[in-house]
Amino acid sequence: MLPYCVYVLQSLHDxxxxxxxxxxLVARLKKHEDGLVPATAPRRPLSLIYCEYHRSKAxxxxxxxxxxxxxxxxxxxxxxxxxxx
Numbered sequence: 001m002l003p004y005c006v007y008v009l010q011s012l013h014d015x016x017x018x019x020x021x022x023x024x025l026v027a028r029l030k031k032h033e034d035g036l037v038p039a040t041a042p043r044r045p046l047s048l049i050y051c052e053y054h055r056s057k058a059x060x061x062x063x064x065x066x067x068x069x070x071x072x073x074x075x076x077x078x079x080x081x082x083x084x085x
Contacts, residue, residue, distance in 0.1 A: 002053035004060035008067065008076060010084065011043035017076065018046065019067045021060055025051060049080055 005025045009018040009032060018040050022028040029048060035041040054060035066072040077084065 002055050004054045004057050005051055006054070006060050006064045006067065007051040008049050008080075009040065009046040010049045011040070012045045012047055013043050015084075016043065017067075017073065018043070019064055021064045049083060050076065 003023055005022050007020055007022065007025060007028070009020070010016070011018065018032075020028065031037050032040050032046055033044070035044060040046055052063065054063065067076055
């Protein structure tokens with residue numbers, strides 16, 4: 001498996017996205033679920049709606065930064081239009 005993951009969570013509380021980067025998706029999702037991530041704790045429950053893996057850390061961080069832009073969020077909504085709540 002490739003080591004670097006960019007992931008997108010959607011808040012079931014307010015439907016907003018949270019975009020993050022990790023090298024251990026399972027552990028990171030557990031932290032979100034347990035309320036240990038200040039940015040998402042008040043927005044729980046959360047649903048993992050997208051993740052992609054990269055070989056290069058630089059590529060993963062660049063992709064994360066892109067998804068956090070207004071153009072990147074629009075692209076995500078288009079890519080995931082059939083599964084968004």
